[in-house]
Every structure is written in structure tokens, then in C-alpha cells.
Amino acid sequence: RKEVEQDPGPFNVPEGATVAFNCTYSNSASQSFFWYRQDCRKEPKLLMSVYSSGNEDGRFTAQLNRASQYISLLIRDSKLSDSATYLCVVNPLYNQGGKLIFGQGTELSVKP
Amino acid sequence: DAGITQSPRHKVTETGTPVTLRCHQTENHRYMYWYRQDPGHGLRLIHYSYGVKDTDKGEVSDGYSVSRSKTEDFLLTLESATSSQTSVYFCAISDPGVAGREQYFGPGTRLTVT
Numbered sequence: 001r002k003e004v005e006q007d008p009g010p011f012n013v014p015e016g017a018t019v020a021f022n023c024t025y026s027n028s029a030s031q032s033f034f035w036y037r038q039d040c041r042k043e044p045k046l047l048m049s050v051y052s053s054g055n056e057d058g059r060f061t062a063q064l065n066r067a068s069q070y071i072s073l074l075i076r077d078s079k080l081s082d083s084a085t086y087l088c089v090v091n092p093l094y095n096q097g098g099k100l101i102f103g104q105g106t107e108l109s110v111k112p
Numbered sequence: 113d114a115g116i117t118q119s120p121r122h123k124v125t126e127t128g129t130p131v132t133l134r135c136h137q138t139e140n141h142r143y144m145y146w147y148r149q150d151p152g153h154g155l156r157l158i159h160y161s162y163g164v165k166d167t168d169k170g171e172v173s174d175g176y177s178v179s180r181s182k183t184e185d186f187l188l189t190l191e192s193a194t195s196s197q198t199s200v201y202f203c204a205i206s207d208p209g210v211a212g213r214e215q216y217f218g219p220g221t222r223l224t225v226t
Binding site for chain 1: 157214
């Protein structure tokens, strides 16, 4: 079982749609969770940190369910510019050096 | 954007030659990381550093070495490049003294080994 698993997609949605991504992680002791966005042939960029209480940033909402060991990202009112790959990232904390474990990413394509 | 640069941005080299990639940061962050990204594998950690002259291996360290003689520079060396090392290489940095925090990435280096 992979440490961090995501549905690879692609998710093809029309502009204005709401889309949700889920991610599961295997290490129940994990403490830090993030969503990154990666555009084609570019570096990953931090989109949101995920907190236990859930957090929202404009059209983006992240949720953490520790009991089920999954993290979600909800994008409302999708824009063409949201087209990218979204990476679920976990710090399992069993390691030293702050190493993060990256999911393989979920590809989103928003169409006009 | 975090102040991270990578050089070169693109490189084509021949099998068997040594190659050094450079990561430079202006943020004074303690932690620095080298990843490679390949289709079907996502981002995989090669080596990381938790301070000047302090480095450790990641999950795919074979064939790679690193050095960090200054806080701002982290070098990745392919001792003898092979075609399997054709990849996109990303450097990342993390907040000083705080392991487990979010990482910020450089623009990447596209390396092709022929």
C-alpha cells in the first residue's frame, strides 16, 4: 500500500463546477498535511496547509479526517485557471529531517 | 515567492559523465531537499540536508551525492550519469529549525542523459 494515495484522474469538469479530491494516508501518526498545486512542467506550489478543524481559503476548502485517515480538497466555482495537478502531501513524522511524502497527484482539467 | 534558484535549468549530457546541479536560496532556511519527478512515480526524495555539512539519504539516493558547504547552496552530483537519471530535478527548502513544515520548491532542472 502506498503511503499517500490519490485518484490520478483526470477530472474533466466545466467552468463553475464544484470538484472534490480525496487522499488517503497510511501512517496514523502523521501530523502535517498539505495540498500543493503543480502546473505542467512547473514546480509544485503550496496551495493550503490542512488543519484538524478544516480550513477555507476563498473557493478552496480542505478537510482532515484523522479517524479515516483521509484528506479532502474542495474547489467551488471552478475556473479555467484551476486546471493543474493537485498533490496531496503528508509528513508522517516517523522520519527525521521533515521529509514529506507526496501523492502522485490528481489531474484537473476545467473546460469552458 | 521563496527565493530559490536552480542551475542549470536545462542540461543534456552523455552517459558516464559527471553532472552537478546547484540549488541556491536566499531565505536562510535550514532544511534543503533534492527530489526527482518522473511520470508514474511522482516526487521522490534523493537527499536532504538539515544544516551545513549535515546531509542524509532519501529513498532514491543510489548514484547521487550531495554537498552543503554554505547555508544557501545545496549541490547534487551525479557521479556517472545514466539514462535512468533522465528526469526533472527539484530543489526545496523548509522553514528554519522546524521539521515537518511546508516546503517551497525551486523552478526545476530538466536533465537528459543520452
